[in-house]
Amino acid sequence: MQDLPSSIADISDPELLGQWLEKYNEAYRAGKPMISDAHYDLLVERLREIAPDHGFLSAVEAETFADKREVRHPAPMLSTEKAYDKQSLERFVERVYKEAAQIGVTDVLFQVTPKLDGLAARDDGQILATRGNGYAGYDITNALEKGVIPQGGRGLGLGEIVAVQSYFQENLADRFEHPRNMVVGIISSDVLNISAKQALEDKQVHFVPYATLNKWEGSGKELLENSEKITQDLIQATDYPMDGMVASVMNQDVRDHMGATSHHYRWQIAIKAKGETGVTTVNAITWQVGRTGNVTPVLEVEPLKLSGATIRRVTAHNAGRIREKGAGVGASIEVIRSGEVIPKLENVLTPSDDTLIPENCPVCETPLEWNNDFLKCPNLNCKARVEQRIRHWFRILGNADWFGIKTVERLVAGGFDSLEKIYAMTEEDFLSLEFGPVQSKNLAEAINLSKSRPVEDWRFLAAFGISDLGEGDSRKILSFFPLEELLDKTRDDIVALHGFGDVTSISIEKGLKALGPTIRHMLDLGFNLQPTPLKSEMDVSSPISGKGVVFTGSMETGSRKDMEENARSLGANVQKAVTGKTDYLICGAKVGAKKTQKAQDLGVTVLTEQEYLQLVEGGESQSSPEQMSLF
Ligand SMILES: NC(=O)c1ccc[n+]([C@@H]2O[C@H](COP(=O)([O-])OP(=O)(O)OC[C@H]3O[C@@H](n4cnc5c(N)ncnc54)[C@H](O)[C@@H]3O)[C@@H](O)[C@H]2O)c1
Ligand SMILES: [Zn+2]
CATH class of the missing domain: 3.30.470.30 (DNA ligase/mRNA capping enzyme)
Incomplete structure (x- = not known):
């Protein structure tokens, strides 16, 4: 089949375009798309422009699963x-x-x-x-x-x-x-x-x-x-x-x-949002090393305008792309920007031989390894990885400003290349790295604040960047085990929990083992950790613990997000939408009768915000005599 003209506006043969769309559709339905959705949508719209009656536009794009009934x-x-x-x-x-x-x-x-x-x-x-x-x-x-x-x-x-x-x-x-x-x-x-x-x-x-x-x-x-x-x-x-x-x-x-x-x-x-594409030339490739060691290419391109912004850098997703498509220096490429901030490499129009895939890490010189289409720096102590890890810590912890990537780079360059070392830094140490007097004071202060300001323990755990322990999983796992106990848990303990499979459990065990000493060290510094409520304890203390709860409409007591957070802390399983597993639908202002009717049909108890507050508060006061007698 003949190629399509590189610029969408130049496509004028509906039959050829139709054939390409069929081909793209087939690849897409097989889970191996050849072009981005935004690009595909632009091509469909082009077909509508040049041949509104084309058969492709009047049928559902078919998918086949050859061996199924x-x-x-x-x-x-x-x-x-x-x-x-x-x-x-x-x-x-x-x-x-x-x-x-x-x-x-x-x-x-x-x-x-x-x-x-x-x-x-x-x-x-x-x-x-x-x-x-x-x-x-x-x-x-x-x-x-x-x-x-x-x-x-x-x-x-x-x-x-x-x-x-x-x-x-x-x-x-x-x-x-x-x-x-x-x-x-x-x-x-x-x-x-x-x-x-x-x-x-x-x-x-x-x-x-x-x-x-x-x-x-x-x-x-x-x-x-x-x-x-x-x-x-x-x-x-x-x-x-x-x-x-x-x-x-x-x-x-x-x-x-x-x-x-x-x-x-x-x-x-x-x-839907429409993408915009443009054509430009690659001037250089910058390889960025991430926290987990992935080395990803960013194309520095001849500036071009797309949806009102001037584009100078384009992400190429992974090294495999560069190798396979010849997206090297001098290549003419098609770029797409649709909604998201970072424009992407869509297509290589004229490939270049000058693809320059590095063999060694651009930062630490360690030989790189291929993992599917991704290049990886396997060196845990790679400076870039260390910097990104430390940056990740502050970003996820979220209670101490000032530690942007530039600052972190300077700390690591000055030998303060671990959380242990950074948390031992004094104002003088910052001054010795030639931060100004005001900034040094602020940084030292920020270190202290990050310990004294309250922070949820799941954030603290997620901030270590253990694979398979992101924010969601950290929160989940800490609702089963308190942090201190978690450190001694094995894969068998973890796999027994709802929501953790074999592979995940193994990787969490490994991660906890490797980072155990650092986590213990940080715990000893006395962070002001807010423990995640344990499922086991929640059962007695809250009338909504273990219940499926959905908030809808606008709330008066606080933002819906706050209400959800609070319900979670009381042990509720906060859901996004009413399903068969929902127990309570809590309605703020402006909730349609249809919605509440549907919930009732599913056997869900519908509560006003006031009724909900009574339920929750009533529950607390009921259990409080018992709790108080303990002290
Ligand atoms: N990248 C590619 O090469 C390629 C190829 C073919 C198709 N596509 C993508 O697929 C899209 C066209 O495919 P399509 O016809 O399957 O889908 P569509 O975009 O026309 O959407 C229709 C489908 O959306 C589903 N849907 C999802 N959420 C829904 C909701 N909340 N309510 C009702 N329906 C909902 C329905 O099942 C319906 O069949 C294109 O827009 C394109 O982005 C991409
Ligand atoms: Zn490296």
């Missing part, structure tokens, strides 16, 4: 129409009201949910099936045996198989370019790679029915007026990969009237 869907699982800007969303809302008026409906209810970016599937309670071509999909029920967790129970209809985003970022981001690629691997293959197995064991791959997602509901006018805020709130509350939002009409009669095309339901639209 086909399952017919009771109603088609379609794709979505896309709105890349405010005007398209306005046109959609206008169209909805117009068609609703045709059947005498003026009061239209819209719903917005996060658009999950994984593998779409449908669960009828017996069979889990993929979308396939929209009319028939593939039976993937055995994914549940492999360890995919159905959120909210079985039989909740359409949804998406996704990996938990924070877990992915912490544990898997250097092994898969996108969590969806891992998900597709899990579904399509019976031979699982070790990281995917670990994610399943850790119960971090979920089938999330759309009905269990956080949602916003309101009128079309409210939707248009608040779309940014709605999007922000939903992004904040969702720990799954997303590629936009989905707005749907909720009135069944309007849905029936509007109907569907062969491609999408006309009462639904996806709100």
Whole structure:
């Protein structure tokens, strides 16, 4: 097949573009995308421009799983129409009201949910099936045996198989370019790679029915007026990969009237960000060594303008990319920027031989090792790794400013290259490194403050950067064992806990062993640690401990985040959305009747904020006589 012109605007042959889109789609559905989603979306929009009637645009992009049984869907699982800007969303809302008026409906209810970016599937309670071509999909029920967790129970209809985003970022981001690629691997293959197995064991791959997602509901006018805020709130509350939002009409009669095309339901639209691409030249490659030793390439490019910003540096993700695509000095490359701050290498148009992949660490000269597509400096004492570790400590601890990367670099260069040494530093030591008198005083003060200011013990633990003990896992593990006890735990103790698989447990044991002396040393310095409430103790003291709790609407007592934090400290399992495992739905202001009705239907107790406070406070006073008699 002929190549596509390098600039999207130059593509003028719809047949060729259609063929390429088919090819890209096939690779994508197989979990091995050849181009980024933003780039793909731009190509689809280009096809719409030059050939709006092209067949590719009127069908659901099909996926195949060769060795699986086909399952017919009771109603088609379609794709979505896309709105890349405010005007398209306005046109959609206008169209909805117009068609609703045709059947005498003026009061239209819209719903917005996060658009999950994984593998779409449908669960009828017996069979889990993929979308396939929209009319028939593939039976993937055995994914549940492999360890995919159905959120909210079985039989909740359409949804998406996704990996938990924070877990992915912490544990898997250097092994898969996108969590969806891992998900597709899990579904399509019976031979699982070790990281995917670990994610399943850790119960971090979920089938999330759309009905269990956080949602916003309101009128079309409210939707248009608040779309940014709605999007922000939903992004904040969702720990799954997303590629936009989905707005749907909720009135069944309007849905029936509007109907569907062969491609999408006309009462639904996806709100997405459009990427922008540009072409430039690579001037140099800078190799950055991270905390875990990954050595990643940053391309220094001829400055170019993209979505209003001047781009000088472009991330190339990993060394494999550079090697494979020839993204070296002098190469002409295509760059994409979509929403996120850092623009990415999309494509190499004219490769260069001058790819200069380093053989030794650019910082410590240790020979580098390949780990899949990533280059790694294996030297634990590599100066860059030490700097990043120390920087990580202060960043995660979060209670002492002043220790930015420049400062840390200077400390390490001056021989203060461990937490032990830095925490023993005096004002004079800082002065000796030629920090100014004021800054020296501040730095010495900051060291003391970081010990005296209260900090949660899970932050303290996560700050050591042990692999598989990020913030979420640290918090989880400390709800089973107090920190001091944790240090002596073995893999067997850890694997017995809910949410920790074999591989994770081994790596945590190793990490704790290696860093044990440092952790003990730091503990002896007397940090003002706020212990994570233990599950075992919470059972007696709080009426919501062990209960599934969801907060919704705007709260009066404090921000929703504070309320959630507090509920967690009382032992509640704070959830993002109401599911079959929810016990209490606590409603602040402006919560629709539909939401509370749905919760009640699921057997959830619905409480006002006041009722909730009474429950919690009442519970505390009930248990207090007993507690007091202990002292
Ligand atoms: N990188 C590539 O090469 C490549 C290739 C093909 C497709 N893609 C990506 O896939 C997208 C098109 O694929 P598509 O047609 O599968 O999906 P789509 O983007 O049109 O979205 C429709 C799907 O979203 C799902 N969905 C997720 N969250 C939902 C929610 N909250 N409510 C309702 N539905 C929800 C539904 O299952 C529905 O089938 C493109 O936008 C592109 O970004 C990328
Ligand atoms: Zn090194």
